[in-house]
Amino acid sequence: MSILTDSVPESHANDLAFSKTLHDHEKSRNGLVSTILSKDKTAFETVVNNYLGYWVGKDPMTESEEDKEARKNNYTNMTNSYYNIATDFYEYGWGECFHFCRFAFGENFYHAIARHEHYLAMQLNVRPDMKILDVGCGVGGPAREICKFTGAHVTGVNNNDYQISRAKKAAAKQGLEKKTEFVKGNFMAMPFEENSFDAVYAIEATCHAPVLDGVYSQVFRVLKPGGLFAFYEWCTTDKYDPNNPEHRRIIRGVEYADGIPELFPTHVALQALKNAGFEIEMAHDLAINDDPIPWYYPLEGNFKDAQTLSDYFTVFRMSRFGKFCTRSLVGCLETFGIAPNGSLQTQYVLETAAECLVEGGKLGIFTPMFLMVGRKPVDL
Numbered sequence: 001m002s003i004l005t006d007s008v009p010e011s012h013a014n015d016l017a018f019s020k021t022l023h024d025h026e027k028s029r030n031g032l033v034s035t036i037l038s039k040d041k042t043a044f045e046t047v048v049n050n051y052l053g054y055w056v057g058k059d060p061m062t063e064s065e066e067d068k069e070a071r072k073n074n075y076t077n078m079t080n081s082y083y084n085i086a087t088d089f090y091e092y093g094w095g096e097c098f099h100f101c102r103f104a105f106g107e108n109f110y111h112a113i114a115r116h117e118h119y120l121a122m123q124l125n126v127r128p129d130m131k132i133l134d135v136g137c138g139v140g141g142p143a144r145e146i147c148k149f150t151g152a153h154v155t156g157v158n159n160n161d162y163q164i165s166r167a168k169k170a171a172a173k174q175g176l177e178k179k180t181e182f183v184k185g186n187f188m189a190m191p192f193e194e195n196s197f198d199a200v201y202a203i204e205a206t207c208h209a210p211v212l213d214g215v216y217s218q219v220f221r222v223l224k225p226g227g228l229f230a231f232y233e234w235c236t237t238d239k240y241d242p243n244n245p246e247h248r249r250i251i252r253g254v255e256y257a258d259g260i261p262e263l264f265p266t267h268v269a270l271q272a273l274k275n276a277g278f279e280i281e282m283a284h285d286l287a288i289n290d291d292p293i294p295w296y297y298p299l300e301g302n303f304k305d306a307q308t309l310s311d312y313f314t315v316f317r318m319s320r321f322g323k324f325c326t327r328s329l330v331g332c333l334e335t336f337g338i339a340p341n342g343s344l345q346t347q348y349v350l351e352t353a354a355e356c357l358v359e360g361g362k363l364g365i366f367t368p369m370f371l372m373v374g375r376k377p378v379d380l
Contacts, residue, residue: 012184015080019161022047022084032092032326036333041340044085048342051081055256071261072210076159076186079208082259083160085346087139093317093350094298096141096170099204099232100368102286103293108308116232116369117142118149120201123230123282123373126150130198133157135187135219135231136205140167140180146201147179155197157185188214192222200229204368207234210261212272216374220276226378229278233370234258235266237285240365247365253356254366257349266370278374286369287361295369296361299354323351 019025022043054071071078090098095109101116103109126132128151134143137156140163147154158164167182185191188209200219209215212233219229234254241247251263264272270283287295297305301319306312316322330347333339360366 015159016161016184018043019084019165023162023165025162025165032088033329033333035088035092036330036339036343039340044340045342047081047084048345051078051085051259052345054078068262075208075210075261078261079259080160083163085342086259086350087160087163087166089346089350091139094314096139097145097203098138099142100295102289102291102295102369103297103305103307105292106307109298109311109314114145114149117145117203120203120230120232120371121146121150123371124199124201124228126152126199128152131155131196133192133197133200133219133222135200135202135215136208137163137167137182138205139163140170140182142203143167143180143182144171144174144176147176152179152198154180156180156182157187157190157192158182159184159186187218190218190222194221195224196222197227198224199227200231202229202231202233204232204234206231207260207263212264212269213275216273216276216278220278220376223376225376227376228281228373229273229376230282230371230373232286232368233266233269233372234260234263234368235269235366235370236263237266237365237367239363240265247363250356250359250363251366253352254360257353257356263366266367269370270372273372273374276374277376279377280372281375282371282373284371285367286371287364287367294361296358299358318354323347327351 021040024038054074095113097113097117099113099116101112103112124132130152132146132152132154134154134156137143137158140156143154143156156167161184164182164184171177171180183191187206200223206212206215223229236251240251254260255263266285270280274280293305298315299318301315301322303312303315303319306315317326327344327347330339331344334341334343357366
């Protein structure tokens with residue numbers, strides 16, 4: 001695998017400098033509070049205001065196409081800002097793998113998360129001698145899990161310097177620094193040569209792209225002929241009615257609170273994969289199933305669906321009382337000038353995400369696990 005060093009924009013240096021100022025990459029911290037307290041207050045307030053500026057005061061029923069295009073045109077800045085404020089809250093509430101999954105009876109939360117990743121790796125027929133790409137790798141949780149599960153070398157590409165820093169540290173801690181690599185890059189213009197990877201996967205990440213054809217085409221370019229691309233996409237379903245104000249409110253809430261320029265229907269995503277040149281091997285919404293426990297149950301704070309003792313702690317954080325505790329603590333720290341301004345607003349944003357995701361899941365108008373598998377033709 002070769003990285004196109006001459007394609008790295010000068011802005012990457014500015015991104016890294018700001019990220020180090022905001023987060024202080026060198027210090028090791030444990031817990032949400034200590035992490036929040038370590039932030040540069042001015043930088044954090046700046047990035048929160050920058051993110052909210054793409055959304056505040058815009059009614060989803062009356063928003064103009066110009067407003068939507070502004071988000072799409074600035075998607076790298078918007079998404080980067082989102083993860084600069086949300087990453088630590090994600091890790092506190094969910095762990096190192098920022099995605100949903102199906103749940104089986106008696107299966108704890110983290111085992112279910114890992115099984116969802118293993119299932120995706122199985123679609124790729126991964127072997128230990130293969131080089132795999134993780135598109136939008138977050139803090140590297142799935143990359144490390146798939147590396148350990150398959151023995152393959154996994155490269156993660158991500159546009160957020162803070163997440164890359166955390167991914168590298170975690171890989172080194174687990175002795176995986178030689179089996180993984182984490183690269184700064186825009187997945188709409190990946191910094192890799194053509195035909196670099198044996199297989200590619202993405203887990204709930206390409207939804208941040210302004211145009212799905214663009215990111216899928218980049219995957220097609222860096223994937224070797226005959227290789228597979230398997231991924232879980234966030235989509236609206238056939239049940240979604242864009243003329244229904246309640247539906248619009250929910251989907252707009254998902255977009256706003258999860259840093260997404262625009263969610264696309266499943267049929268649009270499937271057509272985009274075809275447009276990129278892939279031969280479709282599978283397209284299936286895994287959220288449509290007969291599982292006794294819904295994919296969104298942890299977000300509800302629903303203790304009755306918790307399968308093990310450890311799950312109660314995960315569910316507690318998302319319960320009304322758990323969110324009240326977090327909100328109160330963060331709010332007090334911000335009020336007394338200990339935590340940076342914008343910390344409480346970040347908590348509110350993420351609570352909106354949870355509420356809208358649950359509503360969308362219950363109505364069946366949204367899925368976080370539309371599984372698609374495409375093959376790059378051999379004769380290319």
